[in-house]
Every structure is written in structure tokens, then in C-alpha cells.
Amino acid sequence: xxxxxxxxxxxxxxxxxxxxxxxxxxxxxxxxxxxxxxxxxxxxxxxxxxxxxxxxxxxxxxxxxxxxxxxxxxxxxxxxxxxxxxxxxxxxxxxxxxxxxxxxxxxxxxxxxxxxxxxxxxxxxxxxxxxxxxxxxxxxxxxxxxxxxxxxxxxxxxxxxxxxxxxxxxxxxxxxxxxxxxxxxxxxxxxxxxxxxxxxxxxxxxxxxxxxxxxxxxxxxxxxxxxxxxxxxxxxxxxxxxxxxxxxxxxxxxxxxxxxxxxxxxxxxxxxxxxxxxxxxxxxxxxxxxxxxxxxxxxxxxxxxxxxxxxxxxxxxxxxxxx
Amino acid sequence: xxxxxxxxxxxxxxxxxxxxxxxxxxxxxxxxxxxxxxxxxxxxxxxxxxxxxxxxxxxxxxxxxxxxxxxxxxxxxxxxxxxxxxxxxxxxxxxxxxxxxxxxxxxxxxxxxxxxxxxxxxxxxxxxxxxxxxxxxxxxxxxxxxxxxxxxxxxxxxxxxxxxxxxxxxxxxxxxxxxxxxxxxxxxxxxxxxxxxxxxxxxxxxxxxxxxxxxxxxxxxxxxxxxxxxxxxxxxxxxxxxxxxxxxxxxxxxxxxxxxxxxxxxxxxxxxxxxxxxxxxxxxxxxxxxxxxxxxxxxxxxxxxxxxxxxxxxxxxxxxxxxxxxxxxxxxxxxxxxxxxxxxx
Numbered sequence: 001x002x003x004x005x006x007x008x009x010x011x012x013x014x015x016x017x018x019x020x021x022x023x024x025x026x027x028x029x030x031x032x033x034x035x036x037x038x039x040x041x042x043x044x045x046x047x048x049x050x051x052x053x054x055x056x057x058x059x060x061x062x063x064x065x066x067x068x069x070x071x072x073x074x075x076x077x078x079x080x081x082x083x084x085x086x087x088x089x090x091x092x093x094x095x096x097x098x099x100x101x102x103x104x105x106x107x108x109x110x111x112x113x114x115x116x117x118x119x120x121x122x123x124x125x126x127x128x129x130x131x132x133x134x135x136x137x138x139x140x141x142x143x144x145x146x147x148x149x150x151x152x153x154x155x156x157x158x159x160x161x162x163x164x165x166x167x168x169x170x171x172x173x174x175x176x177x178x179x180x181x182x183x184x185x186x187x188x189x190x191x192x193x194x195x196x197x198x199x200x201x202x203x204x205x206x207x208x209x210x211x212x213x214x215x216x217x218x219x220x221x222x223x224x225x226x227x228x229x230x231x232x233x234x235x236x237x238x239x240x241x242x243x244x245x246x247x248x249x250x251x252x253x254x255x256x257x258x259x260x261x262x263x264x265x266x267x268x269x270x271x272x273x274x275x276x277x278x279x280x281x282x283x284x285x286x287x288x289x290x291x292x293x294x295x296x297x298x299x300x301x302x303x304x305x306x307x308x309x310x311x312x313x314x315x316x317x318x319x320x321x322x323x
Numbered sequence: 324x325x326x327x328x329x330x331x332x333x334x335x336x337x338x339x340x341x342x343x344x345x346x347x348x349x350x351x352x353x354x355x356x357x358x359x360x361x362x363x364x365x366x367x368x369x370x371x372x373x374x375x376x377x378x379x380x381x382x383x384x385x386x387x388x389x390x391x392x393x394x395x396x397x398x399x400x401x402x403x404x405x406x407x408x409x410x411x412x413x414x415x416x417x418x419x420x421x422x423x424x425x426x427x428x429x430x431x432x433x434x435x436x437x438x439x440x441x442x443x444x445x446x447x448x449x450x451x452x453x454x455x456x457x458x459x460x461x462x463x464x465x466x467x468x469x470x471x472x473x474x475x476x477x478x479x480x481x482x483x484x485x486x487x488x489x490x491x492x493x494x495x496x497x498x499x500x501x502x503x504x505x506x507x508x509x510x511x512x513x514x515x516x517x518x519x520x521x522x523x524x525x526x527x528x529x530x531x532x533x534x535x536x537x538x539x540x541x542x543x544x545x546x547x548x549x550x551x552x553x554x555x556x557x558x559x560x561x562x563x564x565x566x567x568x569x570x571x572x573x574x575x576x577x578x579x580x581x582x583x584x585x586x587x588x589x590x591x592x593x594x595x596x597x598x599x600x601x602x603x604x605x606x607x608x609x610x611x612x613x614x615x616x617x618x619x620x621x622x623x624x625x626x627x628x629x630x631x632x633x634x635x636x637x638x639x640x641x642x643x644x645x646x647x648x649x650x651x652x653x654x655x656x657x658x659x660x661x662x663x664x665x666x667x668x
Contacts, residue, residue: 221423225484227380229438230410243428319471320427 006315014308021300022075026068029289080297081290085283090294094276098298100167101275104191105264108198113253116203117246120210124218124245125237135207143204151197151270163190165272194271198264202256209252210245217245247318254310257302324395325353326527327377327414327495332389334369334376344598346372348551349389351624354495359521359528361538361545361559363574367594369551370531371419374497377529378414379406393495411438415493417484419500424484425472431458432468435487442491457486461516478509485516495527496520502537514541535578539563544630547571550595550605553624557631567633569610604636612637 055061062070074081080090119139123132142150155164168186217223218241226240265277272278276295283291315321334347347369354360362370376387379399390397398409418424425434435454440446445453455465461482472480481501488496498517502510518541521528530541538545539559547555547562547570555568566572576588592609595601604610607617616636624634 221418222426224380225416225418225424225487226426228378228410228416230407230412230441231437232407240426244426318428320473 003315006321007312010308010311014304017304018301021304022072022297023068025293025296025300026071027064029293030064030067075297080294083288083291085286085288085291090290093291094279094294094298097274097276097279100273101264101268101277103187104195104273104275105198105260107191108195109202109253109257109260111195111199112202112206113249115199116206117210117249119203120207121214121237121242121245123207123211124214125233127215132211136211139204139207139211141204142200143208145201145204147197147201148266148270150200151194151267154193154197155270158193162192164193166190167274190273194264194267194273197267197270198260202260205256206249206252210249213245213248214241217241220244243317247314250310250313250317254306254313257306326356326358326394327354328390328392329353329373329377330390330392332373332376332391333387334372334381335386337384337386338598342598343386346551346597347376348597350548350551350553352546352553352556354527354529356494357521357525357527358544359518359530359542361542362529362531362548363533363535363538363545364548365533365594368548369597370533370548371499372551373548374416374499374529374531377497378410378416379403408442411488411493412442412444412491413493414495414497415488415491417481417488417496417498417501419503425480425487427472430469430471431475431483431487435468435483435490438487438490444491454486454490457489458483460489460520461486462512477505478512481505481509481513482516485513485520489520489524489526492524493526495529497529497531499531500533501530502532502534510537517541535575547574550601551597552605552634554606554635555633556624557628557633561628561631565631567627567631567638568606568635569612569637570606571633573611604634 060067078091080094082088083090083093116139119135123135126132158164167190168183220241223236223241226236231239264273264275265281267273268275268277269281276298280292280295282288283295330351332347332350333345336344336346338344350369350373352360362373364370375381376389376399377391379387379391381387387399389399391399393409393413398406398413425431429437432451432454435457436446436450438444439450439453444450451468454468458467459465463479463482463486467475467479467483472483475483485496485501496517501517502513505513514537517528517530520526528541530538532538542559544557545559545562546553547568549570555562555566555571557567562571563575566575570590573588573590577590579587590609595605595608601621603618603620604613604622607613610617614636620636622634622636624632625638626632627638
């Protein structure tokens, strides 16, 4: 079976990549100067007894290899360690942060894909028209805007009208439970600025790539054949040009999705969005290594997972893919 | 009344610098039921442009003038939405190379069925059955319908696109260099297939090519194009044995003969640019028999015999252009150039 073989191969490759990421992550944090104990103690004059007690408690007196296998064993059981800052398990915290990041990033990215692909197609179809010129210039402008700058501009422009930080007004705590819909509305309003920033920084690239991919496809002989067959323009675009032109976009989206998860760090920082990017920024500034290590691992899984999905999508879309 | 009448067809492309390129300059010809016509000439002479214009396939940015009369109706005057009904149903097309004429993401069968459903010829299971039959007609197993173009060889892909061209039982098949990019054996098979189908189905064929032996093998009649115009039109017999235009004669002379040790001739120079006004005969700078009149006056296509016309001033003077003017210095130079390269081997 062509498809079963392919899926198994891709899956094995993805799992191996994640394993490599785990290993590199582990040793990366072990070769960084300073140990968990000196960071944790945070007190320059901690007694040797305290240091020793902590070293034993965290299992740091074992060999590196032993620690590595302990780490792997714990990971398999879903244990990413304890945060140095709040002494709570890392995994549930990161999971909660991820739950906040995913809707914001997804909405921003999906909007960027829809807008980008749509204007890319229109630009290519109406090449050299006013629509094409405006769309392409805007796309280049937004593509070259750094997200932090765009975020600040939006913040300055809309700070009065839209909430500029956080994920929801802190009403729930004060007035007891808030209804599901009003909470959703609350979060939605808070999401507007960060999601828009993300969408605008991404859509430019999608438009430009879609436009060039579409132009290339529209020049293919099979598109001319489709016209010669007597098909209507809409059918030609959708049935013959679009599917072929989308192939590079699938790769692009999948590759960017992975880093958007981490790349949203800047956006989450600007708008104080309590997501995984924000958590990692906090972990860096507080030297919370288990938290950071867990965050890196989740990002690695996100990147590899997105690429795996892209491989499957490509396989589904393009019959020529068999390897 | 002919099946297809093309009257004074013009095509202009607008260039980015604002000038216009007059790619096809008043082409007229007729095509009868079941007739096979070759459209011959060098690259850039307007052959492909002509047949694309026949189906109205140019975007609005390209200006097309003239008449393309199919069954007594001028389809060019009908506008995009009405001309669509004629496409593939009256005139179908087989493209160059066929490597890219099939959509890589659709099965071959699906692509053959597509125009049938569009034009209401057949649909569903009946259309799929017919697609299988068409594939068998061109020498591919019916099961090939479920396969993708990349699973086919070049020759099979060209066969499949011929099958696709026949899907709606068109009366005219336009074949644009259908055998380029194929090896000689496959070329011969494809040509044989086209001739066979044309005889069997009464299909009229316009074969665009720069390969004269192919035309001689396939077509009863040929039109030689140069610089956007038809400069000679006649039976392949007449064109080969009694050419009335130096370009036709030289074109035949460029074909190497297996049983003759005559040197291979090439025509020096390149066709003129079509974005400028041409004064005189467009072939004059490359012609081996040009005289004063050729540089000042453009010759018109004149009927010389029954079914034979040419655009050359030489036909007005009592000297036959079939005789090679050995004394012409221009011709001598051309032969010398080729001789030089041959001596080296």
C-alpha cells in the first residue's frame, strides 16, 4: 500500500526528529554555565549543606547519562519537571499556556492564509490591474514590517478603543462566575489586536508567494487546455490552476506554523497575552530552566507535527509524491 | 462551403513599451471536411498564434481581427461566452510536447471526461466508458484512465491528449507541433495515429510544424507562413515539386536527404521583427532571388493555379523560381557557409 507505507515512514521520521530535539535540548541546558542549584539557591552564601541537599533532591549528583535516561523516563510519563520559580509541575502550566496561545495564533494565521491566498489569486488573475498593484504593494509593505513595530503602531492607534493587554478583564474573579458567551466575547475582544498583528505580518508573504505560484500555473499548458475545452474562468482557476498553485503554499504555511508558535513570543510580549511565548519569556528572565526546557520541547513537537501534517497534505494533494 | 474559413485574420500583441507586434497579418485559408492542412514555417512566424486565435484563446489584452467561420458562422464575433460552446466541440486541440498539456493532479480519465460533461456529450458512467474507449482507440489500455499523467511516458501522454481532443467528436483537430520532444519512433507512431484517426473519423486536421517531411507525410495541403503571413498555399505535391516562392524552395532544401550527398543548406538570417512596419517583401533580405521591386513593394498572395497561390514578385516575371539561380552571389554565400563547416568534418 502506497499510502500506509508513506504515513509510517513520515511518522517514524517525525518521532525520530522529536527524539533528537529532546536529546539536544537536554544537553544544551546542561552545558550552559551555572547549575540548577546555584540558580535555585539564588543566595550567594548558601551553605554547602543546603547545596548538597538540593543537588541530591534534583538528582544532579548522578552521571549526566543517568540524568538523561531519568529525564527520558519521566518524559514518557508526561513529567517535564518542577518549575524553579513556583515549585509547580511544568507540564500542566505549559499546557494551560498553550491553550491560550493556540486560539490566538490559529485565528491570526487562518485569517492571514485566507486573505493572502485570496488576494494572491486575484492579483495573479488580474495581473497589472489596479487591484494587483495595490495588493502587491501592501503585501510587500506588511511583509517588511517587523512584528514588534507593527504591534506598537496598532497599540498606539487602538489602545483606547480595544483592550491592549491581557486575555480577559479580571471580572470573573470579582463577580463570581461569568457566562460562557460573555467570557468568549471578552476573550475575543482582547484577541483582536494580537491576532491582527500576527495576521498582518504573515499575510504579505502568503499573498506574494500565492501570486507568483498562481502566475506560474496560469502560464502552464494545462490551463490553456482547460480554456480550449471551453471551461469558464472560475472553473479553470479552481479546478486546474488553484490546486497546482496551492502546493508551495501548503509547505510555506506548515513551515511557518511551527515557528509562529514560538515566533508569537514578541506579539504575546507586546500585548501581554498569557500564552506559551509569554511563559518562555518569563522563564528566560527568571532562569527557570525546567520551564524553558519544557517550552522548547513543546515548540519542537509543534514544528515537527506541523511538518508531518504538511507531508500528509502534500501526499493527499499531489499524486506524484510517493517517496 | 468549407468546414472552416479563415478570412483576413490579424493578431496584435501590445508590447510593454507601447508599440504593437503584428504577429498575424491577414491570414486566410479554407479547410474542408476530413482535409489535412499543414501550417509550416520557422519559429516566430505566427503559426501557433494563428491556431490559438482560431479558438479565440487570447486574453482581451491581445487584439484579434478577422473572421473565423465554422459551419457558416463567424465564431470570433460572438464574444467569450458564446465562443466557449464551440471550443472542443467543433475545434479541439493537441498541444506541443504534451508534457504539460495534462493537469498533473487529475487522472487522465477525469480530464477526458471533463469536456464531455461540460458540453453535454455524455456524463457519469457513460462518459467514463467512452473515455476508456477513446484511450483504446489511441492505443492505451482503458485502465489507463485511472492513472495520473506522470505515470505515462511522453508518447503515451501525447496519445492521451489526442484521446482527450477527440472526446467531444470535434470536426477539426488543431495539432500544434504534436511530435516535438518525442523520439523518432514515437513521432512516426503518433503521426500514423493522427492520419488513421482523420481517415476513420473524417476529422479535419491542421498540423502546425516546422518539420516539412512530417507535413509531406501527413497533409494533402500546406500553407507556408513567413513573418505573420501565408506566403504560399498549395498541395504538398505542388509545394515540393513546383514551389512558387523562394522561401518554400529553400525550406525544402534545408531538409537533409538520406540518399543524396548534396550539402545541407541553411537559410541565412532570421525572420524580421514584427513590431515594425515592413517595407517591401519581408523575405527580401534573406532571399536568393530578390530584385529591385522586392525592396519597395510588398507582394500580395496571388492565385497561380487551381489551389495554388503564392506571394512573390517573381511570379509576375517570366522566370521560374524553381530553377536555382546559380549565379546569385547571395545564394553562393549561403552554400559556402555550410560548405565550410562540412569541410571540417
